[in-house]
Amino acid sequence: MNLLKKKILEEGRVEGEGILKVDSFLNHQLDIELLNEIGKEFKKRFEGKKITKILTAEVSGIAIAAITAQYFNVPVVFAKKTESKNLDKETYEGEVYSYTKGKTYKIRVAKRYISSDDHLLIIDDFLANGQAILGLKQIVDEAQANLVGAGIVIEKGFQEGGKLAKEANIHVESLVIIKEMNCGKIAFEENN
Amino acid sequence: MNLLKKKILEEGRVEGEGILKVDSFLNHQLDIELLNEIGKEFKKRFEGKKITKILTAEVSGIAIAAITAQYFNVPVVFAKKTESKNLDKETYEGEVYSYTKGKTYKIRVAKRYISSDDHLLIIDDFLANGQAILGLKQIVDEAQANLVGAGIVIEKGFQEGGKLAKEANIHVESLVIIKEMNCGKIAFEENN
Numbered sequence: 558m559n560l561l562k563k564k565i566l567e568e569g570r571v572e573g574e575g576i577l578k579v580d581s582f583l584n585h586q587l588d589i590e591l592l593n594e595i596g597k598e599f600k601k602r603f604e605g606k607k608i609t610k611i612l613t614a615e616v617s618g619i620a621i622a623a624i625t626a627q628y629f630n631v632p633v634v635f636a637k638k639t640e641s642k643n644l645d646k647e648t649y650e651g652e653v654y655s656y657t658k659g660k661t662y663k664i665r666v667a668k669r670y671i672s673s674d675d676h677l678l679i680i681d682d683f684l685a686n687g688q689a690i691l692g693l694k695q696i697v698d699e700a701q702a703n704l705v706g707a708g709i710v711i712e713k714g715f716q717e718g719g720k721l722a723k724e725a726n727i728h729v730e731s732l733v734i735i736k737e738m739n740c741g742k743i744a745f746e747e748n749n
Numbered sequence: 750m751n752l753l754k755k756k757i758l759e760e761g762r763v764e765g766e767g768i769l770k771v772d773s774f775l776n777h778q779l780d781i782e783l784l785n786e787i788g789k790e791f792k793k794r795f796e797g798k799k800i801t802k803i804l805t806a807e808v809s810g811i812a813i814a815a816i817t818a819q820y821f822n823v824p825v826v827f828a829k830k831t832e833s834k835n836l837d838k839e840t841y842e843g844e845v846y847s848y849t850k851g852k853t854y855k856i857r858v859a860k861r862y863i864s865s866d867d868h869l870l871i872i873d874d875f876l877a878n879g880q881a882i883l884g885l886k887q888i889v890d891e892a893q894a895n896l897v898g899a900g901i902v903i904e905k906g907f908q909e910g911g912k913l914a915k916e917a918n919i920h921v922e923s924l925v926i927i928k929e930m931n932c933g934k935i936a937f938e939e940n941n
Binding site for chain 1: 784
């Protein structure tokens with residue numbers, strides 16, 4: 558997706574240790590026009606698939622999922638990270654290991670919002686170490702729902718998430734895959 | 750906004766102590782069609798006003814703000830609750846007192862995403878005790894930007910947020926105002 562590559566090259570900031578900051582358009586400030594192009598592209602990538610609901614995790618996936626859902630005409634459900642008094646007691650849970658925090662946290666979806674009849678498309682901003690996507694898959698599996706695939710905006714191809722998702726039989730569509738970010742320079746995989 | 754009132758009456762669940770759960774359409778599962786109607790209504794309510802950016806706070810405001818922004822053709826910035834390694838060091842801060850947690854937490858926006866030239870519209874899901882809206886106003890004030898107003902989906906008219914926002918000279922447009930929720934029964938203010 559050339560528009561997205563251009564945006565990443567122009568506005569993304571590489572900050573040591575494989576961190577790519579895209580907060581000018583994707584996860585702090587939101588470029589809504591770009592999110593619409595991203596949504597259209599996900600629709601193309603999953604054309605013809607039966608999808609009844611989009612699943613994401615708070616926080617960064619929410620805006621992308623909401624805009625994308627307009628092209629699929631389906632609702633969104635976002636998994637919650639915190640135990641909130643507003644969340645039902647009956648939940649499906651996934652575990653996510655955070656490398657930066659060095660601990661595992663839980664993500665939860667109220668049972669009433671996913672049923673075994675659902676065909677779910679996961680949407681998220683990044684695929685890096687794969688922990689979020691595997692945690693979301695746990696939720697889908699626990700609900701005995703169908704996982705159609707995962708639409709990812711930016712995959713860090715130099716981390717193991719893509720491999721782990723493949724091993725877990727998740728059909729991943731990443732709009733761009735970053736091959737490497739050496740010396741602050743971003744290189745994309747071209748056959749994507 | 751009758752569509753919204755209908756949805757609240759059909760799907761909202763009153764759970765003691767003034768808690769209204771609307772997680773089937775507004776803050777866990779998201780009804781994207783309804784969010785689009787909400788976005789259109791905010792556009793009507795703020796017709797003719799100069800707005801350069803929409804400001805909200807994570808988590809529940811994000812989807813509403815993103816969908817609404819499509820009708821204003823402006824970007825969204827959402828204030829972050831957690832200190833993230835991905836957030837700039839230079840931030841504008843607002844303080845939010847949480848009655849449920851009994852403590853004050855900070856919300857932050859990277860300075861680069863709000864300038865004194867900006868005309869900001871706050872969008873949020875609820876106006877209850879008013880703490881979130883006042884925290885967001887602090888951020889706008891610190892940036893010496895212009896606060897056009899605040900679009901709120903559901904105002905709890907029996908709590909003090911509306912009064913506090915008025916005292917702070919914030920032009921609030923609430924799509925529905927709940928007058929009372931006694932014995933599980935929801936009554937709306939009709940002159941809204």
